[in-house]
Amino acid sequence: MANSGQTDTAALVAMLSERAAVNVRLALVVDAQQWRLHHGQVTLDDDAPVKERAWRYSTATFLELCLPGPTVAALLQGDDQDVHGLHVVSPSPPSSSASTYQLRGQEEWGRVTTPWPRTEWTISRDASTPQPSYGLLVGDGPSFLNFDQALSAFLHQRPHDSTPGRSDLWRIVLPQREGWLSRITIGADLLTTIVDGEALDGAVLELSWAAGNECQSVDGAGAYHFPLPHGLAHDSLLMLRRADQWLDWRSFPAPTYGRARDASVVWEQPGPELELLLANGEGKYLECKQEVPEGDSRKKMLKTIAAFASQDGGTVLIGVRDDLQIVGLPEKPTVDKQELQVVGMIRDGVEPSPPYESRVIDHDGKKVLAIEVSGGDQMYAYRDRASQRPEFYVRVGPNTVPARHHEIAAGFRQAPTATTI
Template sequence: MANSAQADTVELGAMLTGRAAVNVRLALVADAQQWILHHGQVTLDDDAVKERVWRYDTAAFAELRLPGSTVAALLRGDEQEIHGLRVAAPVPQSSGVSVHRLRGQEEWGRSTTLWPRTEWSINRDIDTPRPGYDLLVGHGPSFLNFDQALSAFLHQRPHDSTAGRSDLWRIVQPQRAGWFPRITIGPDLLTAEIDGEDLDGAVLELNWASGSQAQPVDGAGTYSFPLPHGLAHDSLLMLRREERWLDWRSFPAPAYGRARDASVVWEQPGLELDLLLAHGEGPHLECKREVPEGESRKKMLKTIAAFASKDGGTILIGVEDDLQIVGLPEQANVDKQNLQIVSMIRDTLEPVPPYESRVIDHEGRKVLAIEVSSGGQMHAYRNGQRLEFYVRVGPNTVPARHHEIAAGFRQDPTAAIF
């Protein structure tokens, strides 16, 4: 199966009907004498969930274990009685279903699992009724509005501008045949821990541009590959059975500001920095010798806004423009400099983009990395009372054009920063 594909609601309904029970999380909006589904998540898992229900005058959130046939009926648009609530689900105008096969530790739609998974999603129609923005007070925790309650219920995380859901349904199938709980990369050895429920016939491979290594997997345990010349750029670690992958990790130059993979441990942080610098400054990487001042500071903040408005990126402080690693000044207080940057971002960028700052040690020198993730919308630099938008073109940050700003806001039609 390809990593991305298409299916239809008939196939999906048949798959659900064939299961005795599934775990379901429903976000519902009150409408006259019934409840309308705003978002539904289904997990095809044998382990039952701990049931919980939050109910308010205008909204309800329920986590339950239901018969697969009940969920399939909702998918078709048939009203169902669920936990004392009369629930109806909008029927999407299109019967198309997006299918994605994701590796372990891969984040998609604010969801990450240790093991690989297959996800089916159905988008919500534009004219589907939207929830209100009233305070939610009732049988459950109190929230400022529906969006905050939804983010807390689904993700146990505070709401931000990227938390809104465009999908009506999301069905998740865990794939636990084989997966990587932990991978350790040292200066001369890669060690992979493997776990799984069906590893018969599995093979572990390490592939790079000029060669590869492979070894059979005889069960859960620890497997190693020597790295006499270190980890090659663009290496791919693959756990597979014949032509189907079970789990994988790639190690490109990590220039994007995406969330770091918690399963990968770098025992030689300098190696990670070398990979990061492999392709030089570009659309997703900018280097600074030190925490900038004046106009240089404004330029860095505009670049952070540009990173967040598109695919993400990383600012490295302690690296020259020619990629020479000089490190932060020896007398510098790293924590103080980090707090200084956090304050700059909070005070000048709207909305505040998703980012993470951390220190990388390289041969006794400290480099401060500001890893900016994609915010899913346009992020502005505040210049006095004026909001300015920027994009990244090659290694340069330039003002965004009108169509780029409009396209950025269309990524999240509910976003507003004014």
């Protein structure tokens, strides 16, 4: 994550105090017969009008509204305020500083993705703060099984999942729309990027790689082209900058591990992407299978997927031999049926369900099935069909080996226990 650091909380209070109004989402819980702030999310975006919402239950209330900046600043520094007919008790931040992150466009963090870059500040909740009630929520709003589901739906319009719980008391988001890369198309011999933005004067586009770089002046929003006479080099970096300050960027490393797909990057010819994926060979983050596995080979693949999910992620390529020759999936059964077969194997053999995506890559008419597994920040087990006993594994170089007791214990200690937001 680029440009992380700390910001004094007093500076954030001053910034909010100077604004006439800000957009906020508040999650309140009942504590000792009073409404306590559990989480506050502030969006400093004058271009995004708020559609006010209020979900009210006996033990929790969720509010989305526009509030005066000084009111939100007071809540941030721990002063109680009257909001939407409720007296809100706001805890003081346990630290005098906020974690600060500068994020590029299309970068997901905390379940939020925006086309343009943004700055985010987060302030942690005191670890001793009582957790919300986990009973059913029924009232003046949609019904939910528990607080976690309601909060995820209210903030993200997405169901609660097993991603690690967050412990933010406050989250403040500031969009950076000076300039951004809205779409990048990578062909065999040309990279095209669409640049957008509100203040592009003096901006420069730079494509850099290990052996050199190329720069272009940006004279406004539009399409810009970089010839690729030798294809896209490994570990290339495309940056939109002004002097020594970046506005937005994308990197194109040899993608040797599972990762979220970037909707702004289009590989016009998927072949180069697969070649990048295979550039470093099989190792800690890559496993190749010639065909959909059966028997012991099936068991080995599922153990590897569990190990990928338990650590930093990884990719399984089906249709590639161990010597990295791309042979493609057989014509029968259909590619769709083979993909469903693998998805069923993962569903039945790995617990809990690991975070992954499956997709088919077309390379010179040959179909390769990629299973891209993200690191899940907890332990995932292979469950043997016969014994039904969970088995835990880790990746050591190109090998999948049984996890040691301390590795299993560490994995469970970091498993999610707090509220996902």
